[in-house]
Amino acid sequence: MLDIQQLKAEQLSKAGQVILSDDFSLPETNFLIGGTDVGFEQDGEITRAAIVVLKYPSFEVMEYQIARIPTTMPYIPGYLSFREYPALLKAWQQLKQKPQLLFVDGQGVAHPRRLGIASHLGLLLDIPTIGVAKNRLCGKHDILPEEVGSHVALIDKQEQIGWVLRSKKRCNPLYISAGHRISHNTALNWVEKCLKGYRLPEPTRFADAFASNKKLFQTYLAENS
DNA sequence: GCGACAG
DNA sequence: ATCTTGTCGC
Numbered sequence: 001m002l003d004i005q006q007l008k009a010e011q012l013s014k015a016g017q018v019i020l021s022d023d024f025s026l027p028e029t030n031f032l033i034g035g036t037d038v039g040f041e042q043d044g045e046i047t048r049a050a051i052v053v054l055k056y057p058s059f060e061v062m063e064y065q066i067a068r069i070p071t072t073m074p075y076i077p078g079y080l081s082f083r084e085y086p087a088l089l090k091a092w093q094q095l096k097q098k099p100q101l102l103f104v105d106g107q108g109v110a111h112p113r114r115l116g117i118a119s120h121l122g123l124l125l126d127i128p129t130i131g132v133a134k135n136r137l138c139g140k141h142d143i144l145p146e147e148v149g150s151h152v153a154l155i156d157k158q159e160q161i162g163w164v165l166r167s168k169k170r171c172n173p174l175y176i177s178a179g180h181r182i183s184h185n186t187a188l189n190w191v192e193k194c195l196k197g198y199r200l201p202e203p204t205r206f207a208d209a210f211a212s213n214k215k216l217f218q219t220y221l222a223e224n225s
Numbered sequence: 226g227c228g229a230c231a232g
Numbered sequence: 233a234t235c236t237t238g239t240c241g242c
Contacts, residue, residue: 038232040233075233077230084232106231116231137231170242175231232233 007079008113014123015114019181024128026100031056033194034099035203036091036121037211038084040071047071049087050211052203053099057193059202061220064210067091077137080106081117088121100128101182101190103203107131108179108187110154110162112138122180129179130187131162132204136175144173151176151188163188168199 033056039048052064067090073083084106092098107116108131118131139156141164148169154162154177162177162184178187194201200208209216 038233040232044233075232077232080231111231131231133231135231136229138229 002073004076004079007082011079011111011113011115011120014120015109017123018109018114018119020109020178020183021181022128022183022186023181024100029057031101032062032097032099033190033203034095034102035105035201035205035207036088036102037105037204037207038087039211041068044071047084047087048211049084049091050207051088051091051095051102052206052210053095053097054203054206059194059196059206061206061224063095063097064206065091065094066211067094078112081115081120084117085121085124089124092125098127102127102129102179103132103191103194103201103207104129104179105132105134105204105207107133107137107175108162108177110137110139110156110175110177112156114161116177116179118177118179126181128181130182130190131175131177131179132191132201133175133177134172136164146170149192160184165191167191167195167201168197171199174199 050066053062104118108118118129122129139154142152151165153160164173
């Protein structure tokens with residue numbers, strides 16, 4: 001059965017291990033950034049994880065892996081990582097080229113107990129991660145201006161847990177937060193540097209498309225096979 | 226008690 | 233997350 005109290009205790013424990021400072025360095029160019037996305041098949045029976053590795057700053061797709069495993073947990077707000085990380089770990093193992101920085105779909109520390117999936121996965125893999133969510137889980141923020149690029153702090157219990165970013169004109173904002181081994185400011189900077197006119201930063205946009213077999217993926221296949 | 230609630 | 237075409241607005 002499912003013991004929420006146990007999972008909560010595990011989150012509180014792991015949250016204490018999350019590093020919110022930049023303890024990594026990257027080359028100015030030609031290093032690898034990864035993007036992830038998780039989807040479901042067969043009425044949710046199967047969990048499908050996709051990881052796409054891009055070269056920065058050309059955003060050329062270097063590799064991508066898709067892993068499928070039986071779903072073991074239902075979706076419970078605040079406990080998303082336990083449902084999705086197993087498939088993500090498998091996709092990660094399949095990678096020949098491991099990225100130095102990973103954009104994860106979902107929250108980083110912008111979580112009630114400061115352990116969203118980006119932080120959880122970052123800890124498990126021991127790599128720098130950034131949480132890129134399309135919706136808010138917790139926290140409050142001032143009204144976000146309409147101008148592209150505007151961003152305001154996401155606050156919870158008197159502390160900043162991330163940023164709300166207007167990544168594209170007339171689009172809903174993104175909720176950016178540090179996952180692991182990175183600061184909120186650096187997380188925001190990297191997301192901004194990976195925006196190419198779409199609402200989602202390139203790593204996440206590609207992972208989204210590859211995981212759901214969208215047009216961008218079809219285009220990629222057509223040009224690479 | 227009531228509402229909110231990543232994917 | 234997922235089921236799904238066209239359509240309205242900038």
